[in-house]
Amino acid sequence: MKKVALVTGAYQGIGRATCERLMAQDFHVIMADIQSCEYLAADYRTKGFSATNMRLDLAKSSIFPAIANSIEQQFGKLDVLINNAAILPDMGQHPSDLAEAVYRHVLEVNQIGPFLLTKALVPLLKKAPSARIVNVSSQVAQLAQLSDMNSPIKDDVCAAYQASKIGVNGNTVLFAKELEPLGIKVNSYCPGWVDTAMNTEELPDYGEEVRPKTPYEGADTAIWLATLDSNGPTASFFTDRDALNW
Numbered sequence: 001m002k003k004v005a006l007v008t009g010a011y012q013g014i015g016r017a018t019c020e021r022l023m024a025q026d027f028h029v030i031m032a033d034i035q036s037c038e039y040l041a042a043d044y045r046t047k048g049f050s051a052t053n054m055r056l057d058l059a060k061s062s063i064f065p066a067i068a069n070s071i072e073q074q075f076g077k078l079d080v081l082i083n084n085a086a087i088l089p090d091m092g093q094h095p096s097d098l099a100e101a102v103y104r105h106v107l108e109v110n111q112i113g114p115f116l117l118t119k120a121l122v123p124l125l126k127k128a129p130s131a132r133i134v135n136v137s138s139q140v141a142q143l144a145q146l147s148d149m150n151s152p153i154k155d156d157v158c159a160a161y162q163a164s165k166i167g168v169n170g171n172t173v174l175f176a177k178e179l180e181p182l183g184i185k186v187n188s189y190c191p192g193w194v195d196t197a198m199n200t201e202e203l204p205d206y207g208e209e210v211r212p213k214t215p216y217e218g219a220d221t222a223i224w225l226a227t228l229d230s231n232g233p234t235a236s237f238f239t240d241r242d243a244l245n246w
Ligand SMILES: NC(=O)c1ccc[n+]([C@@H]2O[C@H](COP(=O)([O-])OP(=O)(O)OC[C@H]3O[C@@H](n4cnc5c(N)ncnc54)[C@H](OP(=O)(O)O)[C@@H]3O)[C@@H](O)[C@H]2O)c1
Pocket: 008, 009, 010, 011, 012, 013, 014, 015, 032, 033, 034, 035, 056, 057, 058, 059, 083, 084, 085, 086, 087, 109, 136, 137, 138, 139, 190, 191, 192, 193, 194, 195, 196, 197, 198, 199
């Protein structure tokens, strides 16, 4: 039986590239997004890949048990969970600029939703022989960077998004500790600066040699972490397959 992976935010950007790269490694991929991936998954099937789709809003946790039940019925297990979907509606906003509703919604989608989805899927991850969880985070939420007043990216402020990704890194270490005795590895990674719908603001001209990554390139560390062997790391944070401080 193929390994089964669920990727959130699968409709576009890094999530879609992650799905394509997992399919190329012979995974069955469940493409989950707030947008419908029905036609995308059908198109991948016509190309000979193994994909299904699932409509999922990370802010609506009441459907997570039904999602787990559906995966259990179809596959009986889950080998890989990639918590990739996120929103960034607060670029340029410092903590005291934030509307409460924005702060709460960003935490709901980016941190609490992935926590509760992971919790709902843990029983299925335990049924796979060597499950892996990959949480997509960001260097703008790295505490070592945020506490450095001279950091080169100190002006990249988006307080709700940053708080949510600090929480994502918390999710990583908490689940990693719980699941380590079972050989399940849980890691965070930052894809770097990637050309996706999330990056809509006018970017500075860094010169021709500095360009954002393609989504395919941005997904590389996710694929590495999803396919770690039993000697691989857990409870860690990476970019470009290199370890980062929290
Ligand atoms: N791009 C970068 O440079 C960069 C840098 C560092 C970290 N990251 C991280 O990489 C991950 C992927 O980012 P991306 O740039 O590929 O983003 P993206 O192109 O905006 O794709 C994100 C996908 O998630 C979906 N989504 C939004 N809200 C959702 C919800 N409530 N439930 C389920 N799905 C939802 C989006 O749908 P809608 O379009 O309808 O909102 C979209 O299809 C994120 O975790 C992001 O924080 C990205």
